[in-house]
Amino acid sequence: MRMTISEKIIASAAGLEKVSAGEIHTVNVDRLMSNDGTTHLAIDMYNTLLKKPRIADKDKLVFIIDHNMPADNPKTAAAHKKMRDFAREHGIAFYEGKGVCHQIMMEEYVRSGELIFGADSHTCTYGALGAFGTGVGNTDFLYAMVTGKSWVLVPPTLRFHLTGKFREGVYPRDLILTIIGDIGADGATYKVMEFTGEGAKAMNINERMVLANMAVEAGAKTGIFEPDEAALEYLENHGRKPKYLFKSDPDAVFEKEYHYDLSKIEPVVARPDNVDDVVSVDEVGDVKINQGFIGSCNSGRIEELRTAASILKGKKIADGVRLLISPASNTVYLQALQEGLMDIFIDAGAMIMNSNCSVCWGGCQGVIGEGEVLISTGTRNFKGRAGHKDSKVYLASAATVAASALAGKIVRADRVIA
């Protein structure tokens, strides 16, 4: 067959035996997600521009309000109302205030082998379960909502072989930032990043999400893992079954192969304003911070909250520093409550936010002012991403963020613990 996982998913969605990189095919989309970043515009287009407005299959649609949640001003509230009313009128699955869209999609919908479009760039997260998720704009979303179909340019695949084990205090977050630093912010443009090897297999689904989620920060169309026992267990725990369990064929064509020994990865940060400006935490120098953020579709799950709690337990964050924590979903929030993590955070002086995109999105919650510095587990550190255009964002693991909040400056977690 000579196909990769991604080619097999696209071939099945196109109803073809075989597809190859570079071909354009019409595909049936298994599921469509849209959030409050753009849905109000898609609804306006649906109502005013379409010759034959209709919804191909309402059961494939999911609307999620997570970006400016709760609404921060009357115009946001109006955009949310438009989305809420449209979902109700058309019987579309609708979530608000339940968590970040990708976390909800993983908990409630994504199945291995599906082709999923989301009107959000981090839709690539779904590759953690061996689904082909990719971000689109609201016009692509609307076209697929109306017709049930779209077109796909079959991407070539870059394969990342992961071997060895992380050392203590090093996390998947450090690995994906390291990879993006190595290949660049356009190192995978229009390509798939497939993660394989014993190091990939040893990760649980939440850890795989950290890698797949940031594939788009290297320009990739998606990031993907072979669905295995861990994927099946995750699906079973969430009451679902896979659509297909595809593996890349031994003779599949990969554009390039990369090798990473996890035992050699260091705690790193991405410096402002580029995700690929990555250095080891020890090399970053004396950087004082005003705010820390732990959350987002990249790193707001129970693993990151446990890591942060283990560092913050019994300690106080530095004077003048704010630490904001937003669990990726209410499910994560409740689990953190049950495990006593929220007590630790509050005792340390942190603020607990509702489950939403929060500081990572920089649109409404915990924005930073002129000249301020944020260290964040979010997805991006672009100029002004978290507030004022002349503020700075550093990206790091939850461990590094928690340690830096205690120290008031960017430090490695093991330096604080020692």
Add this chain to the structure above:
Amino acid sequence: MEKSKVWKFNHNVDTDQIIPSQYLLLPTIEEMKAYTFEPLIKDFAKQVQPGDVIIAGENFGCGSSREQAPRVLKELGVRAVIAGSFARIFFRNAINIGLPAIICKEAYDKVKQDDVVELDMSEGLLKIGDETLTCTRLPEYMQTILNAGGLIEFLNKEEVE
């Protein structure tokens, strides 16, 4: 060939620079367009003239999938974005809304801010001073969408037939 004034941008211009997050939930593109490139250029929306072109380096439009980014540019009358390369979601969004996104590897090194260039979109030619550069052709399927005026117009045409 039509003449256009150049707005020159660097490499890796992300969609947060084109239109920052805090404006995306405004009700209309008309209302959002005043904030175009706000983090990078003061009053860009007031200064840009219909028919101007953007010429940028590599990876233009990286980051978020916000379609507001190409739409505010189109709303302000930007005729085309010419870049060494594009991030894929921006590229697809631009074509989908009928904003020409043109790949031309050499243009970035050959122009300055405020230069006047001539662009022939049907032939894919960009004239800078005495030099004429050939731009990369779109895949045929995408060119058909662009020629229709965008994906919604393309869909509406399909509905008739």
